[in-house]
Amino acid sequence: MIEDKNPQRTSIDQLGEFGLIDHLTQKFEITQDSTVKGIGDDAAVLDFGTRKTLVSTDLLIEGVHFDLAYMPLKHLGYKAVVVNLSDICAMNAKPTQITVSVAVSNRFPLEALEELYDGIARAAQEYKVDVVGGDTTSSQKGMIISITALGEADENEIVYRNGATATDLLVVTGDIGAAYMGLQVLEREKQVFQVNPNSQPDLDAYTYLIERQLKPEARTDVRTLLHALEIKPTAMIDVSDGISSEIMHLCKQSKVGCNLYEDKLPLDPQLISVCEEFNIDSTTIAINGGEDYELLFTIPITDFDKIKGNPNFTIIGHMTEANEGIHLVTRANTKIELKARGWNAFKE
Ligand SMILES: [Mg+2]
Numbered sequence: 001m002i003e004d005k006n007p008q009r010t011s012i013d014q015l016g017e018f019g020l021i022d023h024l025t026q027k028f029e030i031t032q033d034s035t036v037k038g039i040g041d042d043a044a045v046l047d048f049g050t051r052k053t054l055v056s057t058d059l060l061i062e063g064v065h066f067d068l069a070y071m072p073l074k075h076l077g078y079k080a081v082v083v084n085l086s087d088i089c090a091m092n093a094k095p096t097q098i099t100v101s102v103a104v105s106n107r108f109p110l111e112a113l114e115e116l117y118d119g120i121a122r123a124a125q126e127y128k129v130d131v132v133g134g135d136t137t138s139s140q141k142g143m144i145i146s147i148t149a150l151g152e153a154d155e156n157e158i159v160y161r162n163g164a165t166a167t168d169l170l171v172v173t174g175d176i177g178a179a180y181m182g183l184q185v186l187e188r189e190k191q192v193f194q195v196n197p198n199s200q201p202d203l204d205a206y207t208y209l210i211e212r213q214l215k216p217e218a219r220t221d222v223r224t225l226l227h228a229l230e231i232k233p234t235a236m237i238d239v240s241d242g243i244s245s246e247i248m249h250l251c252k253q254s255k256v257g258c259n260l261y262e263d264k265l266p267l268d269p270q271l272i273s274v275c276e277e278f279n280i281d282s283t284t285i286a287i288n289g290g291e292d293y294e295l296l297f298t299i300p301i302t303d304f305d306k307i308k309g310n311p312n313f314t315i316i317g318h319m320t321e322a323n324e325g326i327h328l329v330t331r332a333n334t335k336i337e338l339k340a341r342g343w344n345a346f347k348e
Pocket residue numbers: 086087090237238240
């Protein structure tokens with residue numbers, strides 16, 4: 001449904017490996033003081049001075065992590081960067097550089113790689129990170145993307161997953177569940193398109209959900225917002241697999257329990273109406289859907305006044321002693337044990 005009718009197709013072989021890398025990386029600019037040397041030598045040189053360096057890496061495989069039937073390559077490039085930056089944000093650090101490695105089969109012409117790199121360049125520009133290295137090579141089948149993100153923070157700024165205490169409040173940024181429902185809408189349209197390739201999808205009612213799925217953003221702003229409020233989270237994680245699974249990670253590593261309140265979950269009105277249309281329970285989607293790339297964190301209860309009523313943050317629960325377990329407290333005030341049903345790369 002996103003196919004270009006008259007695409008130009010330049011074979012990648014025409015450029016040769018080095019020509020290809022030069023061609024694809026020419027638009028990347030260096031903006032970070034910590035980048036001493038970017039692309040163009042055998043290795044990049046970075047200097048973080050007295051600050052700590054954070055590193056996070058991620059591998060995306062066509063058919064496992066993305067479907068090019070409804071994921072435009074430009075969006076894929078953008079999203080591949082964002083998901084990595086999100087992991088640096090989840091440490092309360094500032095993303096500064098990325099490396100990008102891509103393998104493609106000969107089914108992809110140069111123009112496809114250009115689209116992908118346009119999306120990568122767009123994200124790098126948007127988030128002011130330097131692309132300082134990477135590789136482009138061929139694969140037997142499909143597309144594989146690996147991005148490594150680097151970031152910096154003062155040692156005392158860094159927030160780990162293991163610092164929550166039994167009296168802390170649980171807070172999430174933005175809203176949750178929309179990216180997963182966006183994927184459900186796109187899957188449905190793909191099936192309609194397969195039956196009738198001439199069908200014109202009307203996606204007006206789903207724009208927010210689809211945008212959350214195809215063009216998520218990393219919450220690089222949260223670090224600054226929290227700093228201004230004089231709040232340092234005790235534990236933090238980003239919402240990639242769904243908050244249910246992320247809460248389990250925080251609880252396990254911090255050795256605490258949790259009560260999550262159903263009526264506190266921040267849901268976009270569009271998510272609620274589309275869940276009704278699909279006849280799916282919106283709470284199930286909100287806690288198990290993934291890919292929102294919001295931040296989930298705990299703060300001391302004494303910081304309650306600093307954060308209450310702030311539109312960027314929602315208090316959705318509180319931590320407990322580990323032996324009290326991990327529960328969802330429903331609107332009917334019943335306690336249901338929370339299970340991690342988040343997305344798992346090794347399932348199916
Ligand atoms: Mg993460």
